[in-house]
Amino acid sequence: MNIDILITNGRIIDGTGSPWFWGDLGIGDVNTGEGRICAVGPPGSLKAGRTIDARGQAVCPGFIDMHTHSDLVPLTEPLHSAKLMQGVTTDVIGQDGLSYAPLTDELVPYFRQCFKPINGDPEGLDWKWRTVAEYLDMFDRRVAGNIVMLVPHGNIRAAVLGLDSRAPTPEELVQMQRLTDQAMRDGAVGLSTGLTYAPCIYGDTHELAELCKVVAKYGGFFAPHLRSYGARMEEAVEEAIDICTKARIPLHLTHFNAGFSTGKGKAEYYIERIDRARREGLDVTADHYPYLAGSTFLSGILPGWVHEGGLENVARRLRDAETRNRIRHELEVTGCDGMHGVPIEWDRIVLSNVESEKNAALVGLNFEEISGRLGKPAMDCYADLLLEEDFSAACLAFFGIEENVRRFMRHPAFMGGSDGLLIGVRPHPRAYGTFPRFLGKYVRELGILTLEDCVRKLTSLPARRLGFLDRGIIRPGMAADLVIFDPDTVEDTATYDNPRSYPIGIPYVIVNGQIVKEDNTQTDALPGRALKNPFVT
Numbered sequence: 001m002n003i004d005i006l007i008t009n010g011r012i013i014d015g016t017g018s019p020w021f022w023g024d025l026g027i028g029d030v031n032t033g034e035g036r037i038c039a040v041g042p043p044g045s046l047k048a049g050r051t052i053d054a055r056g057q058a059v060c061p062g063f064i065d066m067h068t069h070s071d072l073v074p075l076t077e078p079l080h081s082a083k084l085m086q087g088v089t090t091d092v093i094g095q096d097g098l099s100y101a102p103l104t105d106e107l108v109p110y111f112r113q114c115f116k117p118i119n120g121d122p123e124g125l126d127w128k129w130r131t132v133a134e135y136l137d138m139f140d141r142r143v144a145g146n147i148v149m150l151v152p153h154g155n156i157r158a159a160v161l162g163l164d165s166r167a168p169t170p171e172e173l174v175q176m177q178r179l180t181d182q183a184m185r186d187g188a189v190g191l192s193t194g195l196t197y198a199p200c201i202y203g204d205t206h207e208l209a210e211l212c213k214v215v216a217k218y219g220g221f222f223a224p225h226l227r228s229y230g231a232r233m234e235e236a237v238e239e240a241i242d243i244c245t246k247a248r249i250p251l252h253l254t255h256f257n258a259g260f261s262t263g264k265g266k267a268e269y270y271i272e273r274i275d276r277a278r279r280e281g282l283d284v285t286a287d288h289y290p291y292l293a294g295s296t297f298l299s300g301i302l303p304g305w306v307h308e309g310g311l312e313n314v315a316r317r318l319r320d321a322e323t324r325n326r327i328r329h330e331l332e333v334t335g336c337d338g339m340h341g342v343p344i345e346w347d348r349i350v351l352s353n354v355e356s357e358k359n360a361a362l363v364g365l366n367f368e369e370i371s372g373r374l375g376k377p378a379m380d381c382y383a384d385l386l387l388e389e390d391f392s393a394a395c396l397a398f399f400g401i402e403e404n405v406r407r408f409m410r411h412p413a414f415m416g417g418s419d420g421l422l423i424g425v426r427p428h429p430r431a432y433g434t435f436p437r438f439l440g441k442y443v444r445e446l447g448i449l450t451l452e453d454c455v456r457k458l459t460s461l462p463a464r465r466l467g468f469l470d471r472g473i474i475r476p477g478m479a480a481d482l483v484i485f486d487p488d489t490v491e492d493t494a495t496y497d498n499p500r501s502y503p504i505g506i507p508y509v510i511v512n513g514q515i516v517k518e519d520n521t522q523t524d525a526l527p528g529r530a531l532k533n534p535f536v537t
Contacts, residue, residue, distance in 0.1 A: 003038060003048035004030040005513070010054030010484065012040070014474040015061040015460040017452050025059060027480040027513050033141065033527055035480040035513010052508060054484050058451070061459035061472050062089025062481030062511065063435045066287040067254050067417030069118050071099050074143040076122035078526050082422055084144045085502040085522060086435045086492075087483035089511045090531065092466070094150035095254065095419075096194035096225045101135035101149075102183055103127075104159050111155075114311060117297035117353065117394040120423040133186035136530035143528040144516050146481070148466055150223055151183040153193035153211065154200045165202045165308045173210055180214045187532030189466050190220040190252070195227040195236070196338055197300055198307030205239055212247035219467055219535030221250040221283075230260040230340030230399075237270065241277050241284075250283035252465060255419045256408065257288055259399040260342045267407035274413065285465050287417030288408050290437045292400030293496070295352060295421055295428040298393040299386055301344070303327060303336035311391055318383045328379045342399075346371065346378035350496075351385070353394040353424030359385060363425045364497075394424050396496070406448050415457045415465070429499040433492030436503035440491040451487055467534045484508035 003026035012023040024046040028038035039046055065083065068091040074080045083091060093099060098115055112121050129135045132149060139147040160175045161168055168176060180191065191211055194200045212222050222244050226236035237253075244251040253274075258266045277284045299307075299314065306317050306327060317323045330336040335343045346367035354363060362370050362385070370385075371378040385393060408414050416438055420431025430437075435458060442448040449457070463472025471479045483506060490505030509517035514527035 002028055003046060004028055004035070004050060005515075006046055006048035006051045007059055007482070007484065008046075008051055008053055009043055010057060010059035012474055013058050013060040013452055013455045015456055015472050017456040019452060020058065025474065025482075027510070030513040033512060033514070035510075037474060037476055037478045037480050039476055040474060052484070057484050057486045057507070059474070059482060059484050060455045061474055062483055062509065063087045063416070063458045064090045064092070064462035064466070064472065065418050065434070066092050066415055066462045066465070067095050067419045068093055069095060069419070069421050070147070072119040072122055072125065073422040074145075074147070075138055076125055078143040079522055079524070080144045081502070081522055082420070082432050082500075084509055084511075084516050085506070086432065087485065087506050087509050088145060088435060089481040089483070089509065090146040090148060090471070092148045092150065094152045094188065095192050095223070096197060097153035097192050097200035098194055098197060099149070099152040099155060101129060101132045102155055102159060102179055103130050107155075107158055110158070110310060114391065115297070116392045118421055131186055132183040132188055136187050136532065139528065140530040141528070142526060144522075144526055145511055145528045146531050147528060148531045149188050150190045150192040151180055151188040151215070153191060153203060153208070154197065156180055156183070156211065157199045157203060161199070163199050163308060163310050165305065167204060168207060173207065176207075176211060177214050180211050184215055184218040184220060184533060185536055187530065187536065188220070189533050190223055191215045192223045192225070192254070194225040196225065196304070196340065198304060201304040201307075201337065205243055209243045209246040212243055212249045216247055216249040218533055220533070221252050221465065222247070223252040223254045225254055227337065228340045229257060229263075230342040231262050231335060232341045233258060233262065233266075234269070237273060241282060244282060250285070251277070253284065253286035255288060255294075255417060256286040256414070257400060258404050259294070259401055260340060262342060263401050263404060267404040271407065271411055274411070278413070285413045285415065285461070286408070286411075287415045287462070288405065289417060289419050289430050289434055290405060290409070290442060291428070291430050292402060292405070293396045293398045293428060294400070294419070295394060295396050297391075298351070298382070298395045299391050301331070301338040301349070301397075303330050303338055314391070315387060318387055324383055327383070332379065348398045350396040350398070351393065352396050352426050352428070354385070354389050355392045356389055359388060360425070394421065396428055406442075409442060409448055415461045426496070427499050429492070429494035429496060432499060432501060433494035433503060436490050436506065437492040439485065439487070440505070444487065444490075468531060469534070480510055480513040482510040
């Protein structure tokens with residue numbers, strides 16, 4: 001294979017965790033759209049027409065974001081700059097059991113409206129797809145980065161049961177299994193669920209285990225948003241382990257954090273539980289983000305029963321004084337499932353996005369501040385805002401614990417996942433800064449990870465979890481997804497006040513052999529592929 005692009009004088013960090021070494025790297029087959037690493041050798045040993053001088057910077061595999069909400073935005077903004085500018089060459093979508101395939105004609109309006117605060121509802125988007133295969137084709141060779149998909153449990157459940165809060169009949173469960181089977185054959189790599197979000201929240205352990213048995217046939221894994229990351233987290237972890245043990249399927253604990261007051265001092269407990277499961281033969285991995293705030297759609301913190309039947313029913317319940325007071329009690333006193341069993345602290349919930357001009361000035365304020373400005377209780381501000389915005393509102397929730405973030409980060413089975421929302425007036429900065437933050441703050445500044453191990457967690461470890469054994473490592477024959485960065489200067493610049501800010505210290509990004517970022521500026525190349533399940537022939 002001829003060398004089309006040569007990267008010289010780089011400190012090659014190959015993604016395995018091995019120490020870096022000086023070397024040159026050749027990329028071939030660039031013009032086919034399937035660029036591959038064709039040679040790795042000592043400095044000065046390779047020749048090519050197009051040369052990139054890395055000048056002592058690090059050269060590593062492209063970063064894989066294991067938890068994203070890039071489900072719609074790249075279809076109308078194909079450069080996908082928030083991710084490509086920080087070195088992410090592959091996004092994993094279909095997270096938290098809520099995505100956009102498979103779909104039925106009847107469900108399209110619900111999914112477009114209900115999940116608008118997470119993914120928006122881009123103008124001009126043709127909602128012509130219905131299957132996972134058709135959906136993935138919308139991305140293939142049409143976006144800058146690669147896309148991988150999980151089967152969303154909520155879509156499967158809604159297609160068969162609608163938004164009912166009940167268990168499926170045996171016949172309905174078979175229908176759900178058939179839909180899951182088709183989604184896996186269409187290219188999905190695993191099953192996700194969101195067990196604090198409707199309609200996923202209505203599924204029980206048996207239902208999930210039966211669906212996971214289907215996923216296991218295709219080499220997939222289970223990626224649950226747990227029923228609780230707060231008061232009942234220990235029980236929620238046990239449920240996930242039980243499901244995967246019964247289904248004989250790997251478990252991937254998505255955006256795994258032990259936050260809230262209930263998570264203090266619990267990191268070692270969860271590390272030991274993961275290690276014990278692995279000793280007993282269960283393949284357990286996890287991802288997390290290096291921030292203390294989470295983000296979600298604003299209605300997502302309501303009790304699960306409020307969501308039954310769809311948004312019209314949610315609105316009716318919020319307008320009814322007696323029902324609103326019941327919701328108030330569950331949120332503020334007992335702690336509901338939407339708030340992970342912990343009574344809400346309104347000063348930790350910050351409004352991050354609305355659609356109306358009326359409420360635009362409230363963005364960036366927490367609900368205690370909003371309460372003071374509007375002169376009514378925080379709960380009423382919250383409920384009224386949901387109604388006024390027709391549920392198109394999002395929030396940040398500051399419940400993280402730094403010592404837990406650092407402890408989980410050091411575990412060998414943990415990898416990076418931004419969980420970043422790409423829309424809104426003031427989205428979470430993790431959408432723009434997760435990967436340089438790992439490299440800048442937690443490697444260079446704090447020394448929590450070595451550079452080589454951090455790169456492993458962002459490249460080969462997620463690639464192995466996804467089943468893509470031809471990515472995530474620098475070796476001849478591997479896909480040419482690559483990042484060139486300066487270990488001494490790489491840094492996230494996105495903040496909560498200024499979240500749409502690109503990082504520094506990452507001058508080059510290459511996807512499938514094509515340069516998508518050159519000299520710190522994004523090109524117009526769209527070489528991204530829909531990467532389908534490699535275990536399906």
